[in-house]
């Protein structure tokens with residue numbers, strides 16, 4: 001059997017790993033992993049490490065950096081790791097561990113505060129020191145719409161992505177935490193191929209709520225990227241529910257607990273490996289990533 005030391009890691013571009021990602025993740029035939037996670041192709045700082053065998057890439061893992069805001073607290077520089085994949089023929093030999101370890105080393109060299117990952121808790125990550133952190137609430141939308149008032153309102157909902165959403169996305173992050181947006185983020189955010197977007201405008205045409213729903217937001221039917229209050233947010237929830245009656249809403253307790261009550265499932269928000277004291281000290285309630293932050 002090959003030992004992990006026999007695998008040589010190399011930096012590659014996103015195009016080189018596209019085929020392997022489509023083989024390893026539930027990517028529908030004819031589409032690309034990047035249709036749902038365009039950040040990994042379009043963000044200028046995205047880095048890929050890979051193992052090559054013969055003419056092809058047989059394992060890979062990606063890293064993007066970001067500044068993560070803790071409401072009322074520090075700004076942490078984090079690495080987000082994603083697209084971790086090993087060809088089925090090579091699994092169980094420590095290749096993914098080797099790749100993730102190398103990305104952790106990269107994050108240390110960049111003097112980042114933490115490495116974050118949207119994976120399920122597993123020996124692969126716990127052996128490297130990742131721990132489940134943060135709390136997210138998840139609840140079906142349908143019961144939340146029952147009995148809601150439908151008084152005539154000046155609000156109107158429009159579908160589609162529009163750059164005017166970006167300041168409201170930043171407001172969601174200022175309030176509840178998340179990765180700060182930078183102007184170039186518009187390029188990859190608008191590249192989501194399977195995401196529905198909606199905006200709610202008030203009587204003066206001001207944007208007061210938004211939502212993003214569909215594959216790419218956790219590959220499921222979660223409303224995991226949204227902002228707004230009261231009736232404006234209710235309109236976004238009704239819109240998501242009209243696309244799929246099994247739609248769920250997923251968010252931090254600070255935003256959702258009053259709304260979802262006991263119908264919510266409580267889950268950890270991410271896997272985190274703190275690299276410094278500021279990330280070590282974070283309270284569970286401070287750790288939150290919106291759908292587009294948790295790549």
Ligand SMILES: CC(C)(COP(=O)(O)OP(=O)(O)OC[C@H]1O[C@@H](n2cnc3c(N)ncnc32)[C@H](O)[C@@H]1OP(=O)(O)O)[C@@H](O)C(=O)NCCC(=O)NCCS
Pocket residue numbers: 024025083084085086087090091092093094095096097098118119120121122123124125
């Ligand atoms: C997860 C994956 C990258 C592991 O690759 P690998 O080279 O076999 O990994 P390693 O040999 O370093 O580690 C093996 C560990 O991965 C764990 N693992 C298997 N599937 C996993 C998954 N979907 N998510 C997380 N960990 C997984 C196993 O628990 C195993 O630990 P064990 O040997 O103690 O049981 C590979 O199974 C894969 O490509 N899966 C499909 C894509 C995917 O789900 N990626 C993870 C996204 S977070």
